[in-house]
Amino acid sequence: MLLIPCPYCGKRNECEFIYGGPVGAKRPDPNAVNDAEWVEYLTVTPNPQGPVQEKWWHARGCGEWLVIWRDTRTHDIMEAPDDAT
Amino acid sequence: MQKYSVLSLARNAFSGHRNWSPAWRSPPLKNRYDVVVIGAGGHGLATAYYLAKEFGITDVAVLERGWLGGGNIARNTVTIRSNYMRDESIPFYVKSVAMFEGLTHELNFNMMHSKRTMVDVVQTWPKLRELRRRQLVMDIYGSTYEQITSEELRRRIPALTGGGPDARLPVICGMVHTDAGVNRHDAVAWGYARAADARGVEIHQQTAVQSLLRSRHGTIEGVETNRGTIRANKVVVAVSGHTTTLTETAGLKLPLRTMNLTAFVSEPVQPLVDVIVNCPDSGFYFSQSDKGEMVIGGAPDMGQSFRRDIKQHVFEDTVTAMLSLFPSFKKLKLMRQWGGHLDISHDASPIMDQTDIAGLFVTAGWWGGYKAIPAGGLTLAHLVAKGEPHPLMASFTMDRFRHLDFVMEAGTTTAR
Known part of the structure; x- marks a missing residue:
C-alpha cells in the first residue's frame, strides 16, 4: 500500500486516490513532427524498472491532482510535490 | 519421445518408477541457432513447438532466465474463454479455445481440461447492454453467450446468496459462456x-538474456546472455512484463506498460461451485480448482509495477466485493497469494509482430494471455517462419498504432 503525499492533507492511504496515468511526453507541435513521432507521442510511455512520473487524484480526499515519482520495483515514492509534508 | 499411456504407466509402476526417461533433454548450449526464443513460458514454448511441427524449423533454442514454466504461466487463474468484444479478437480466441480442447491428444500430455462454463453475474444495466452486444458479435464467430434469469443463475450457483433486491447492486441476470x-x-x-x-x-x-545484439546494418544478430553470446538471425521476445526492458537494450520503444495483477487461493473445501464465476460489476472472479481451492482474482494494481506481490487494499477490495455476493465465503481461510507482471498495450490488445529491427519478433501485451497460448504460438510461428502475419493475428501487428486503428479490448479483461 502506498502512502501518497498530498500537498494539503499530508501522507494519505493509496485507497483515497485514483490513479491518473503516467506523465507522458510534452505534446509536440503536430505540424512539426512526422507521423511516426506523433504516434509515439500518443501511444508510448516510459516503462522503466525504476522511477516513473505519474499523476494521482485525491478523489476521496481534498480533490487535488498531484504528480509524484515512484519506483516501479519498490513502490518507494522518490519525489513528491514540493509543498507536500 | 516416450509415449505416455496406460501401458507405459503400468510398465513403469512395475519397475518402481525408476525408468521414466526425462521429459526433455539438457543439451549443451551452442553459439548459433536459426531462431532464438527468449522466455520458456507458454507463448515461448508454444511458438518453438509450432515452429518445429508446422514449419520444420528445428534449430531453435528457448532461453529461460529462471525455470521452465515459472513466469506468468504459473501466475494466472487458468481461465480459457473466448467472450471478447471485437471482430478481430473473437475468431482468434475461438481458435485458441478449440486448440486447448485438443491439446491433451496433440501433446500426449494430460492437460486436465475441464470445460466447465463461465457465468457472468450481471448487476448493472450498462454491463448487461455491453454483454448483449458482445453476444451478438460472438454469435457471428461461433462463440457462445446466453442470458439466463437471476432465478436460474441462483439455481446454478447455490452459493450466490448475496445481491438480493435490497443490495446496492442487486443481481439482474446471468450470462453463460459454455465454451469456457x-x-x-x-x-x-x-x-x-x-x-x-x-x-x-x-x-x-x-540462461538469462541480458541484451539484444544488432548488426552494423541494424538487423538483429543475436543475444547476450549470462552464458555468453548466442547468434541468431531471428529472435523472438516472449517475456511478458519484461518486454520493454529487453527491447530497450536494442533501442526499440514499444507502446507497453507493465502492471501487476494478483490472485489468491483459499483452503480446499468440498465441491461447491462447478462453473467459473465472473462478477464484472463487483470486480472479482473465481473458480474452484480440482483440489477444492477457490482461485480468486480481482483488479490490477493502479500504476506501473514490476513487483509480484499483492497490495493490502487490492486484496481487501476484492474480498469485500466477493463477500457481498458470496457471504458464506467469509469462513474460508486463505492460503496463498501471488502476483504476475503483465504488459498492457495502448489499446489492451496483444502485439505480435516483427519490429522495426529486422529479425526481432515480439509477442507482448497479453492481458489474459494464458487462454491465447496455442493460437498465439501457432500464429507467431507462422510469422517467424513465413515473414508475414497469420490471418488470425493480422490485426494484432504494430500497424494498428501507425494508423491509429486500435483494437480496444479494455473491459473484456480485468484491465482498467
Whole structure:
C-alpha cells in the first residue's frame, strides 16, 4: 500500500486516490513532427524498472491532482510535490 | 519421445518408477541457432513447438532466465474463454479455445481440461447492454453467450446468496459462456516443452538474456546472455512484463506498460461451485480448482509495477466485493497469494509482430494471455517462419498504432 503525499492533507492511504496515468511526453507541435513521432507521442510511455512520473487524484480526499515519482520495483515514492509534508 | 499411456504407466509402476526417461533433454548450449526464443513460458514454448511441427524449423533454442514454466504461466487463474468484444479478437480466441480442447491428444500430455462454463453475474444495466452486444458479435464467430434469469443463475450457483433486491447492486441476470474452461497450467508448459524437445528444440534454463545484439546494418544478430553470446538471425521476445526492458537494450520503444495483477487461493473445501464465476460489476472472479481451492482474482494494481506481490487494499477490495455476493465465503481461510507482471498495450490488445529491427519478433501485451497460448504460438510461428502475419493475428501487428486503428479490448479483461 502506498502512502501518497498530498500537498494539503499530508501522507494519505493509496485507497483515497485514483490513479491518473503516467506523465507522458510534452505534446509536440503536430505540424512539426512526422507521423511516426506523433504516434509515439500518443501511444508510448516510459516503462522503466525504476522511477516513473505519474499523476494521482485525491478523489476521496481534498480533490487535488498531484504528480509524484515512484519506483516501479519498490513502490518507494522518490519525489513528491514540493509543498507536500 | 516416450509415449505416455496406460501401458507405459503400468510398465513403469512395475519397475518402481525408476525408468521414466526425462521429459526433455539438457543439451549443451551452442553459439548459433536459426531462431532464438527468449522466455520458456507458454507463448515461448508454444511458438518453438509450432515452429518445429508446422514449419520444420528445428534449430531453435528457448532461453529461460529462471525455470521452465515459472513466469506468468504459473501466475494466472487458468481461465480459457473466448467472450471478447471485437471482430478481430473473437475468431482468434475461438481458435485458441478449440486448440486447448485438443491439446491433451496433440501433446500426449494430460492437460486436465475441464470445460466447465463461465457465468457472468450481471448487476448493472450498462454491463448487461455491453454483454448483449458482445453476444451478438460472438454469435457471428461461433462463440457462445446466453442470458439466463437471476432465478436460474441462483439455481446454478447455490452459493450466490448475496445481491438480493435490497443490495446496492442487486443481481439482474446471468450470462453463460459454455465454451469456457480451466486446465492445468504446469501441464501446458511441460507438455509443450516435452513435445518441442522431441522435435529437436533445445530448452536452456538458467540462461538469462541480458541484451539484444544488432548488426552494423541494424538487423538483429543475436543475444547476450549470462552464458555468453548466442547468434541468431531471428529472435523472438516472449517475456511478458519484461518486454520493454529487453527491447530497450536494442533501442526499440514499444507502446507497453507493465502492471501487476494478483490472485489468491483459499483452503480446499468440498465441491461447491462447478462453473467459473465472473462478477464484472463487483470486480472479482473465481473458480474452484480440482483440489477444492477457490482461485480468486480481482483488479490490477493502479500504476506501473514490476513487483509480484499483492497490495493490502487490492486484496481487501476484492474480498469485500466477493463477500457481498458470496457471504458464506467469509469462513474460508486463505492460503496463498501471488502476483504476475503483465504488459498492457495502448489499446489492451496483444502485439505480435516483427519490429522495426529486422529479425526481432515480439509477442507482448497479453492481458489474459494464458487462454491465447496455442493460437498465439501457432500464429507467431507462422510469422517467424513465413515473414508475414497469420490471418488470425493480422490485426494484432504494430500497424494498428501507425494508423491509429486500435483494437480496444479494455473491459473484456480485468484491465482498467
